[in-house]
Amino acid sequence: MLEVTGLNAYYGTAHVLQDVSLTLGAEPVALIGRNGMGKSTLCKALSGVLGPGNRVTGSVRLEGEELGGKPAHRIAKAGIGYVPQGRRLFQSLTVDEHLLIVGARRDDAWTPERVYELFPRLAERKHVSGTSLSGGEQEMLSIGRALLTNPKVLVMDEPSEGLAPTVVETLIETIKDLAAAGMGLLVVEQNLGVATSLAERVVVMVSGSVATETTSQDLLSDPEQQKRFLGVEPLAEAA
Numbered sequence: 516m517l518e519v520t521g522l523n524a525y526y527g528t529a530h531v532l533q534d535v536s537l538t539l540g541a542e543p544v545a546l547i548g549r550n551g552m553g554k555s556t557l558c559k560a561l562s563g564v565l566g567p568g569n570r571v572t573g574s575v576r577l578e579g580e581e582l583g584g585k586p587a588h589r590i591a592k593a594g595i596g597y598v599p600q601g602r603r604l605f606q607s608l609t610v611d612e613h614l615l616i617v618g619a620r621r622d623d624a625w626t627p628e629r630v631y632e633l634f635p636r637l638a639e640r641k642h643v644s645g646t647s648l649s650g651g652e653q654e655m656l657s658i659g660r661a662l663l664t665n666p667k668v669l670v671m672d673e674p675s676e677g678l679a680p681t682v683v684e685t686l687i688e689t690i691k692d693l694a695a696a697g698m699g700l701l702v703v704e705q706n707l708g709v710a711t712s713l714a715e716r717v718v719v720m721v722s723g724s725v726a727t728e729t730t731s732q733d734l735l736s737d738p739e740q741q742k743r744f745l746g747v748e749p750l751a752e753a754a
């Protein structure tokens with residue numbers, strides 16, 4: 516579905532993403548790595564939102580269509596949906612307005628009505644400002660906004676960050692349902708429990724490159740891997 520080859524990203528002259536290659540099929544992929552290894556930069560480079568003055572080179576092919584270095588609106592239209600770290604909502608827009616400005620058509624697969632069916636809580640909060648929502652509601656809105664671009668692949672940057680465990684559980688189920696319905700999923704997660712619940716394939720980034728690939732099963736059963744790849748104390752010891 517998604518084929519990334521030799522992708523590089525530069526913030527000004529800083530060469531942050533270095534020759535990243537990665538393929539994504541129907542199976543969800545979790546992207547892990549210590550802080551500052553380039554996970555968010557990869558999400559931004561794939562989505563075309565690196566910002567002015569910054570540069571992306573290399574190939575990003577979605578079902579054969581070349582999107583590398585293309586502007587964000589082209590990439591979104593082609594089918595890469597982006598759910599940014601920190602949710603990035605507007606204080607001045609209500610929930611409903613966040614969904615309406617995406618400009619989905621009534622005959623699109625995803626409409627604001629369908630987003631409200633997926634997240635009934637958002638329907639109850641339609642007229643509330645985006646930044647007045649709880650963390651979990653903000654994540655729902657950020658996902659809903661991305662779904663309105665009718666993505667073939669969803670790129671999610673730390674969806675569970677700052678959320679209570681019960682909220683995270685519900686969120687995991689929703690994301691799994693989307694993936695089971697055929698949406699490609701690349702998810703950055705620092706939370707090992709969330710990463711391994713969402714994906715069996717786990718790609719590890721070190722210093723702006725893909726260092727290795729492992730599986731959730733191996734990662735969960737190997738505290739040394741957890742320490743090496745995430746720089747955190749293993750799950751069992753942290754509990």
Ligand SMILES: Nc1ncnc2c1ncn2[C@@H]1O[C@H](COP(=O)(O)OP(=O)(O)OP(=O)(O)O)[C@@H](O)[C@H]1O
Pocket residue numbers: 526529531548549550551552553554555556557
């Ligand atoms: N806008 C920017 N301008 C310059 N350098 C940046 C910018 N954003 C990130 N960087 C640098 O790029 C490198 C990769 O950062 P990135 O945020 O992609 O890492 P990350 O793996 O997502 O880390 P984290 O888990 O802390 O978000 C870091 O050295 C960071 O300081």
